[in-house]
Amino acid sequence: MPKPVPRYHSPEFPEGITRSAFRRLRREQKIEVMRSWFGQHYEDPAQRTPYESAEGGYQWIWGGPYDAREELESEFGGLAPQKLIEELVEELEQEGTKWAPTPSDGDYDDERDDRDEYVPDADEEWPPVVVDQRPEVDPLDAIANKIEFGLIPKYGSREELAARDVILKDIKKVEEELDRLNKPSSMMGHNNPPEPIEAEATEATVVTEDDEKRKIKAVVADIRTEIKSDAPDVTNVVTSTRHLRDSLIAVLKWSGKKIDTGIDEFIKSVMKTLGISATPFILAKAIGHYDALIGAIGSLYLNLLHWLQLMMSIQL
Known part of the structure; x- marks a missing residue:
């Protein structure tokens, strides 16, 4: 038997x-x-x-x-x-x-180990490079979906309140960096005058950047209001965090950094390059004209994600 x-x-x-x-x-x-x-x-x-x-x-x-x-x-x-x-x-x-x-072997056809399904690379070498086609999960979408499904945020724990304190410190840092960049001296080099730029291009760039800086300032003010509330509106925080991420992308473009991967992983990689840990609660010194602002916004963004995931009990 x-x-x-x-x-x-x-x-x-x-x-x-x-x-x-x-x-x-x-x-x-x-x-x-x-x-x-x-x-x-x-x-x-x-x-x-x-x-x-x-x-x-x-x-x-x-x-x-x-x-x-x-x-x-x-x-x-x-x-x-x-x-x-x-x-x-x-x-x-x-x-x-x-x-x-949950995932099964047949979910992603591109990942099957079946030689007949692949086309060799141009150099005829085997095996060719296969790009992972799995969809990237947007952590903010995951949180929004939890809210839609009726999951209730968990406020008031020691860890949750500590995470709020970190966010408020990040907001202060972002505002300080915005104030620094708005000073005329912040546009100058350390020892040399700025490189000559065509007047027409300079005017267009300044207008765009000033608008974005005002947007960032308004977004972080909205976030501060919610974070200081006894029961923050998570939906509003998710929306503001999306706006903050969009602004971070804009600042990254000003700094000439090329985005060629998922935005959340890119933010972490940029912060690592600047000497800033992607681990919540840790800040380090950054250098360069926009690097300090990138670091401050990046830290705020990651700590907002941490707080949202903590309250909604999501593991991403």
């Missing part, structure tokens, strides 16, 4: 257990095994499911949306008490009510 194949795995049972063994588990162990099983098969659609507002929201190209209750009852109905299933469903629905399948 063939030996039963382990069906369920969890941190406590990495080798897996059979259905019969599952029945003999304690209450807490059953919930943990069911939770692990669900996480192995389903994920928050914000992780990788394409989202198109014009098309009505998520595009369920890999299947779904799935309902946690239906899937758990289908797998564990008659195996676990209904009360335990309901308890886990209630917990999962605090995170979301619609679920997508």
Whole structure:
């Protein structure tokens, strides 16, 4: 008689257990095994499911949306008490009510190890370079989706309040750098006069930059108002953070830095180049005409993301 194949795995049972063994588990162990099983098969659609507002929201190209209750009852109905299933469903629905399948081997055709599916490089060498085609998850979209699904922000913890204090310090730093750049002397070199620039081009550039600086100042003022509130409006903060990111892109362009990757990874890489850690709560000295402003805005942006993710309990 063939030996039963382990069906369920969890941190406590990495080798897996059979259905019969599952029945003999304690209450807490059953919930943990069911939770692990669900996480192995389903994920928050914000992780990788394409989202198109014009098309009505998520595009369920890999299947779904799935309902946690239906899937758990289908797998564990008659195996676990209904009360335990309901308890886990209630917990999962605090995170979301619609679920997508976790990645499978067939999700990304470009990643299949099938030689006949590839075209050799121009030098005829094998294998060719394959570009990862998986969609990049915008962390602000992930947070906005959590709000749309009805997840309630968690205010008042020691960590959350500490994160707010860091944001307020970042805002002050951004405003200081804007004030510095607005002084006429900030446009001069350390030892030499500025390079000659055609008058027409200079005028157009100054107008554009001044408008953007005013926009940044207004955005950080809005963020300060929300952060100082007892219960900040997360939707407003997400919107302001998007505006802040757009402004950071504009400043990066002024500084002549080329954006050739995902904006969030690019922000982190630029800050690293400037000697500024991308880890929340850490600031370091930056140099150059716009580098200090880039560092201040970049730090504020990353710490806003950290605070939003902390409150919405999102891991990105």
